Amino acid sequence: MEKLKCVVPDRLKRRVEESHVDDLPSLSSSLLQLFLSLPQFHQLISELAAEPATQAGLCGKNEGAALDLKEKGNQCYSSGDHSQALRCYSQALRLAPIDAHHTGKNLVATLYLNRASLFHKMGLSMESLRDCSRALEISPSYPKVWCRRGKVNATLGNYEDSVHDLSVAKDMEPSIGGKKQIERELDMLARHHEKKIPKPASQKSVEIPDVPSEIKLQCVKTPDKGRGMVSQFDIPQASLIHAEEPYAVVILKHCRETHCHYCLNELPADTIPCFSCSLPLYCSQHCQVRAGGPIHIPDTMVGSNFKPTLECIPEHKHECQGVHWPAILPSDVVLAGRVVVKTMEQKGQFTDVPNLSETLGLCESYSKMSPESKLELHIYSIVLLFCLHHSFSSELSINGDSASQIVILLSQIRVNSIAVVRMKSNTNDSYDQQDWFQNFSFGEAEAASSVEQVRVGQALYKAASLFNHSCLPNIHAYFISRTLLLRTTEFVSGGCPLELSYGPPVGQWDCKDRLRFLEEEYFFRCWCRGCSEVNESDLVISGFCCVNPNCSGVILDNLVANCEKQKPKVPETISNESHLQVHELKDIDIKKVANISLDQTQSSFHVGSGYCLKCGSYCNFASRSKEVKKAWTDFRRLQDSIASKDTCGTNLTDALRSLGLLRSILHAYNKGIAEAEDILAKAFCFIGDFEPARDHCKASIEILEKLYGPNHIAIGYELAKLASIQLALGDCTAVYNINRLSAMFSTYYGPQAGIIFPYLLVLERERSRIIQ
Numbered sequence: 001m002e003k004l005k006c007v008v009p010d011r012l013k014r015r016v017e018e019s020h021v022d023d024l025p026s027l028s029s030s031l032l033q034l035f036l037s038l039p040q041f042h043q044l045i046s047e048l049a050a051e052p053a054t055q056a057g058l059c060g061k062n063e064g065a066a067l068d069l070k071e072k073g074n075q076c077y078s079s080g081d082h083s084q085a086l087r088c089y090s091q092a093l094r095l096a097p098i099d100a101h102h103t104g105k106n107l108v109a110t111l112y113l114n115r116a117s118l119f120h121k122m123g124l125s126m127e128s129l130r131d132c133s134r135a136l137e138i139s140p141s142y143p144k145v146w147c148r149r150g151k152v153n154a155t156l157g158n159y160e161d162s163v164h165d166l167s168v169a170k171d172m173e174p175s176i177g178g179k180k181q182i183e184r185e186l187d188m189l190a191r192h193h194e195k196k197i198p199k200p201a202s203q204k205s206v207e208i209p210d211v212p213s214e215i216k217l218q219c220v221k222t223p224d225k226g227r228g229m230v231s232q233f234d235i236p237q238a239s240l241i242h243a244e245e246p247y248a249v250v251i252l253k254h255c256r257e258t259h260c261h262y263c264l265n266e267l268p269a270d271t272i273p274c275f276s277c278s279l280p281l282y283c284s285q286h287c288q289v290r291a292g293g294p295i296h297i298p299d300t301m302v303g304s305n306f307k308p309t310l311e312c313i314p315e316h317k318h319e320c321q322g323v324h325w326p327a328i329l330p331s332d333v334v335l336a337g338r339v340v341v342k343t344m345e346q347k348g349q350f351t352d353v354p355n356l357s358e359t360l361g362l363c364e365s366y367s368k369m370s371p372e373s374k375l376e377l378h379i380y381s382i383v384l385l386f387c388l389h390h391s392f393s394s395e396l397s398i399n400g401d402s403a404s405q406i407v408i409l410l411s412q413i414r415v416n417s418i419a420v421v422r423m424k425s426n427t428n429d430s431y432d433q434q435d436w437f438q439n440f441s442f443g444e445a446e447a448a449s450s451v452e453q454v455r456v457g458q459a460l461y462k463a464a465s466l467f468n469h470s471c472l473p474n475i476h477a478y479f480i481s482r483t484l485l486l487r488t489t490e491f492v493s494g495g496c497p498l499e500l501s502y503g504p505p506v507g508q509w510d511c512k513d514r515l516r517f518l519e520e521e522y523f524f525r526c527w528c529r530g531c532s533e534v535n536e537s538d539l540v541i542s543g544f545c546c547v548n549p550n551c552s553g554v555i556l557d558n559l560v561a562n563c564e565k566q567k568p569k570v571p572e573t574i575s576n577e578s579h580l581q582v583h584e585l586k587d588i589d590i591k592k593v594a595n596i597s598l599d600q601t602q603s604s605f606h607v608g609s610g611y612c613l614k615c616g617s618y619c620n621f622a623s624r625s626k627e628v629k630k631a632w633t634d635f636r637r638l639q640d641s642i643a644s645k646d647t648c649g650t651n652l653t654d655a656l657r658s659l660g661l662l663r664s665i666l667h668a669y670n671k672g673i674a675e676a677e678d679i680l681a682k683a684f685c686f687i688g689d690f691e692p693a694r695d696h697c698k699a700s701i702e703i704l705e706k707l708y709g710p711n712h713i714a715i716g717y718e719l720a721k722l723a724s725i726q727l728a729l730g731d732c733t734a735v736y737n738i739n740r741l742s743a744m745f746s747t748y749y750g751p752q753a754g755i756i757f758p759y760l761l762v763l764e765r766e767r768s769r770i771i772q
């Protein structure tokens with residue numbers, strides 16, 4: 001990419017810099033001419049798009065490597081290194097061509113059989129059963145697989161299935177010795193079969209609820225946010241208002257080895273690879289078929305030139321010929337490829353990239369992008385066009401019009417695609433133990449109740465792209481597999497905009513940071529209520545306290561003050577505003593003073609770095625900031641000592657002293673104090689001193705309630721930690737906090753709360769135990 005950027009002459013770079021959407025076809029055409037004349041461009045395309053000449057390519061199948069891994073897996077199995085054996089077999093499955101044979105057997109079927117035997121040995125019977133069935137689908141006349149599946153079914157208590165499988169194995173087994181061995185298995189099975197054990201429950205499948213028919217949404221034109229969605233009628237809090245499957249989706253690179261490339265859920269141990277390339281991994285055949293297409297394999301294909309038959313229009317199909325580009329190009333470019341292919345297939349035309357703006361109806365951001373980003377879009381659009389020409393349709397014309405359509409699409413993806421996230425949650429079996437809370441570890445509770453969301457994919461949802469952003473959102477987005485669900489987090493009256501948060505909301509970041517994030521990521525100046533009206537959270541979140549001990553005012557730094565001054569609307573009444581976030585600030589008059597101070601026509605106060613908004617007293621902001629920075633080194637040290645499981649005696653004392661300092665310098669609701677209190681809670685839990693841990697956790701929550709409002713989901717995660725500490729202390733007030741967090745989670749996630757956040761179920765079980 002950098003090499004291609006460098007060869008673009010300044011004259012063309014200037015054209016890119018000044019270009020608008022209307023200029024794109026001729027500009028794309030000029031860039032295309034340029035690249036076509038460059039040998040390094042052709043070299044790049046052949047590396048990305050040509051099928052690997054040798055089987056050793058990055059994404060191609062590789063029989064030799066698969067056989068080596070199979071051997072290594074067998075050795076590890078024999079020496080008892082089960083986890084390494086599993087890695088070897090799974091990697092071999094990824095590399096083995098579907099038509100490869102070894103010692104007269106299909107290699108893939110043999111690998112599934114070997115992995116099934118390993119799973120059986122490891123006690124993973126369901127995984128073993130699934131692998132046996134996969135092997136039989138490929139090679140239905142493989143007696144060893146029938147025999148293994150018979151044994152696994154016996155372990156699972158599936159008596160009839162077991163007898164059936166072993167009987168088939170016996171009939172197929174060519175050797176007398178082998179037949180006798182299977183007969184012995186059958187006899188043993190009959191002796192041990194006293195009573196039939198019920199089959200284990202099949203894998204959990206999550207129902208996606210329907211949006212109630214009375215929820216009617218409308219797309220309207222707004223004065224400063226383009227189109228937006230509103231409700232036609234009043235909608236109660238916690239209502240599901242929208243559910244949508246993605247138009248296209250792609251897994252992020254860092255999740256390729258850990259999450260299913262189709263549904264984006266975490267991978268089980270018995271992963272399934274793609275039949276045609278070595279890139280994707282799937283959690284089930286269901287996902288593999290949807291992504292790569294079903295496969296029908298005759299058992300009699302030894303030595304034949306077998307090519308798998310791919311049916312329907314699976315999304316990975318055009319990328320899966322062992323070519324490198326899906327592994328190398330950025331995720332949003334691969335996503336663009338999927339969108340182009342899907343659109344062309346839907347239209348049934350394969351020569352020109354269709355007019356995507358018309359087809360998708362999404363807003364674009366091209367003109368607002370930096371010259372550097374624009375040039376990147378142009379280069380990627382041409383590269384992608386060549387890759388699609390090679391892997392998808394050789395009829396696809398390579399011209400300025402098609403390339404410019406892809407430039408627009410890439411700019412649409414920048415502002416309309418949604419990150420698919422998963423909650424990082426520890427579903428450790430130890431939660432099932434009765435005495436878990438007696439052996440409580442804050443680290444475990446924190447991992448379990450972690451607020452951390454991991455981005456696993458990037459997707460385009462056509463209808464959901466019409467929802468605008470607000471830093472004070474009234475709807476919440478979450479995912480079940482790849483389905484996007486939107487739920488109201490408050491009562492929304494008919495005609496009101498329905499807006500979700502594209503980034504950190506009010507309470508998490510101050511206004512200047514939010515504005516910068518939205519400008520950089522989505523190219524717009526946010527005009528939501530949180531960024532256009534003064535709110536208390538933004539004033540105090542990074543504020544300092546007044547030097548005057550009798551004043552409860554707040555002192556802002558220069559950047560925050562400037563940002564607040566630019567808010568065009570300062571609400572005149574404070575107490576009657578129903579939507580205000582912070583209802584019970586002790587020093588509510590900060591807001592009144594802020595309103596006057598920030599409205600420069602009415603105020604004689606200085607609003608700038610170092611002046612108190614309430615009394616106008618001045619403090620040396622720079623020197624106080626330095627003290628705060630220094631205090632934070634103590635908290636970092638404490639965090640490090642917890643992370644390295646050191647005893648933190650002096651570090652804890654230093655951090656406690658620094659908390660006092662922070663409290664004397666920062667405003668009482670500064671987010672930094674909440675973070676410091678949280679670290680202290682963790683440290684006290686670490687040393688098993690739960691009472692101070694509880695107090696620090698509560699102190700942190702009190703501040704967060706002021707910043708986010710009392711019912712925000714961010715408080716829910718903190719309440720999960722507090723309730724865990726209270727349970728460890730045998731403190732029954734945990735019940736109150738569990739009730740609160742249950743209510744919060746069902747507002748945000750409805751009946752799926754326990755799936756999204758499994759730790760909630762653990763806490764609810766504890767609550768039932770206490771109440772009984």
Ligand SMILES: C[S@@+](CC[C@H](N)C(=O)[O-])C[C@H]1O[C@@H](n2cnc3c(N)ncnc32)[C@H](O)[C@@H]1O
Nearest residue numbers: 225226227363415465466468469524526527528
């Ligand atoms: C995903 S789209 C939302 C639908 C869009 N308004 C439309 O007409 O298609 C995102 C774009 O909407 C606009 N937008 C969304 N929220 C906004 C806000 N709070 N303030 C200003 N513009 C906003 C921006 O132009 C942004 O790039």
